[in-house]
Amino acid sequence: MLEHKFKQLEKIFSEMEQALIAYSGGVDSTLVAKIAYDVLGDQSLAITAESPSLLPEELEDARIQAATIGITHEIVQTHEMDNLNYTSNPINRCYFCKSELHDTLKPLALQRGYPYVVDGVNADDLQDYRPGIQAAKERGARSPLAEVGLTKAEVRQLSKQLGLSWWDKPAQPCLSSRFPYGEAITVGKLQRVGRAEIYLRKLGFSNLRVRSEGDTARIELPPEQIKQFVLAVELPQVVAAFQEFGFVYVTLDLEGYRSGKLNRILKPEELGVRA
The missing domain is CATH 3.40.50.620 (HUPs)
Structure with a gap:
């Protein structure tokens, strides 16, 4: 096939x-x-x-x-x-x-x-x-x-x-997908989300999202990596880094990463919205 x-x-x-x-x-x-x-x-x-x-x-x-x-x-x-x-x-x-x-x-x-x-x-x-x-x-x-x-x-x-070494590369949609619908997107907000995700990648977590809502960053990781993250990472250092990027609060999503999670709020009739 x-x-x-x-x-x-x-x-x-x-x-x-x-x-x-x-x-x-x-x-x-x-x-x-x-x-x-x-x-x-x-x-x-x-x-x-x-x-x-x-x-x-x-x-x-x-x-x-x-x-x-x-x-x-x-x-x-x-x-x-x-x-x-x-x-x-x-x-x-x-x-x-x-x-x-x-x-x-x-x-x-x-x-x-x-x-x-x-x-x-x-x-x-x-x-x-x-x-x-x-x-x-x-x-x-x-x-x-x-x-x-x-x-x-x-x-x-x-x-x-076909021999492409990046065949298992995590999906990486545009950074605007990190914001709840209705929250205005600015270059500054995009940059702080990008810096936060790069920071976590350097800690060894590649498949992740940093969702941004107001002054709060919500870290999403695969469910099986949540325990590892809590035990292996110096959490106060993560909080300090995120605050340096411009966030005030830093949270960890206990449900874990799931693509399209922000679409949960959409009503069935809204899924047919066109420009």
Whole structure:
């Protein structure tokens, strides 16, 4: 089954002949970039959007991974922080983020002669509340992984089979996802969340979130790592570091990390919200 989906992906890119990849450096878009380059060679191009919502470390990872693959990689600036529809953080915030991204990439693709902009949306993403997917579709972007039904687990499995050393890289959505809907997003808030997560990564905890709500930081770790964290880390030092970053209170979520947790507050009728 996985081999069949892989062949379908190769066929999709072969039929495209040229493709520009919306490349975040995450495991999904990196797999897309890998297959696109293997099929199309120099007729593929990976573009990463740089903005305050992207950790500098993630941008550096994207550069390294693209160089390893061999695909041409460029950086563009996006300006979603200039859009009040984004910074006011409504429940469809991601719609405006992806609108900015694809309104930047589509003209660039046409200017360079690339008929397709391709992203890393996978089949599992279609089962969650992802208003950004709608924005990409409206602008003609294609999602080959979703088109062939490739799930997140299969993305990792195929990445491993293709020899990509980052196949098990934790998911790292934009930093704006750390804030509850309705709380305004600022560059300063994004920076303090980013610094806090980098600090915890350096302590050896890679799969985590620092949720920000007002002056409070809530650390989310996989449930099986919570006890290890409490026993192995000097908690007063963590609190002091977070306070230096700008937080006043620091808490540990006893339920543990779970993707999409902030969407729990959404009502069923809100899940159909569009811009």
